[in-house]
Amino acid sequence: MHQATLKGSFSLDGVGVHKGKVCSVTVKPADKDTGIIFFRSDKGGSGFQNEKIVASYDNVENATMCTQISNENGASLKTIEHLMAALYGMKISNAIIEVQGEEIPILDGSSLRFVEQISRVGIKRQMRSRKILKVLKKVKVTDGEKFEEIEPFDGFEINAKCDFEAKGLKTDPVTFNFSKNNFVSKIAPARTFGFVSEAEYVKKHNLALGASLKNTVIYNDKGIPLNDDGLRFENESARHKVLDIIGDLALSQYWIQGRINCFCPSHKLNNILLRMLFASAENYEIL
């Protein structure tokens, strides 16, 4: 597998789902071996290097309801996961991403708009092979009944089950065998979601201030979406969990060779899983 970047740049703007403020993002091509690098370009005066945040699991500062990364100078960025999933899903390994604001715009709540823009500007193959993270030993992390594990597998597969029964939603497990086409058609359009019953908790934590029916599937107490246009897939919310896993696992900075099995995945567990995986050199090898 070769490294790849974009053939051109694109910009998107819109509200951030958690802070509710308008922000904008510009995704630009980058040289081979750059990886995915974010810059907070709105923090004037401090110079680019102070605003640089590498898209790496060990820069994750907070994983409550979204993935937030930060650097040692205090620059931080929220809700990077849907853009990270789009880049991984489209097999982009190198990009410079400039952000005006403290959050990536939520757009329609999925990875679709990013995928469309990447397709529009085109993908450039780079003459350097992409490093592969091959899982050698099963690693499992738990949080009460919730768990995530990653195990050796020839390819990249995610088996996710969620516990939405109590909320009236379908809980059929999702099995996702990674390919670019599968990602674009089955995962990228799945939108973020919330429940009317959680509105108070979310408000108390000062999150989801920008959430609306334009960017979030919101379910009532009976598990019925309040959005006029309904769902994009019957199990859209479970598919969105898979999208989040892809975006968070992309923070490994490698192409992943392994299988994830999980029950009630979360940004927090996604991050702990990577930290546990990298904690012992026996768990993996880099090819």
Ligand SMILES: [Zn+2]
């Ligand atoms: Zn998400």
